[in-house]
Amino acid sequence: MSGLIRGKEVHFDETYLHVSLEDGRVISTPLSWYAPLQSATIAQLKAYRLICMQTGIEWPELDYQLSIESMLAAPKEVAA
Numbered sequence: 001m002s003g004l005i006r007g008k009e010v011h012f013d014e015t016y017l018h019v020s021l022e023d024g025r026v027i028s029t030p031l032s033w034y035a036p037l038q039s040a041t042i043a044q045l046k047a048y049r050l051i052c053m054q055t056g057i058e059w060p061e062l063d064y065q066l067s068i069e070s071m072l073a074a075p076k077e078v079a080a
Contacts, residue, residue: 006021006023006053007020007021007050007057007068010048015030015032017031019057019071022054027068033074037059037062040059040062045059047061055067
């Protein structure tokens, strides 16, 4: 096992970003954590690609990248 958290698919609903991982887990985080994604259209959200050996997600049209591992840590303004 490589220890890398690798994504397989990305899905959205009105509130959450969901990432299905290669190992079968699903990570869900609020879209409100990611301002560029929260204000994006559905078409823009669906236009993602997995990058960096599937450890990150990129939305080229939005010029936005997200590390899947970073989804496991709450943003500073949300952390208790």
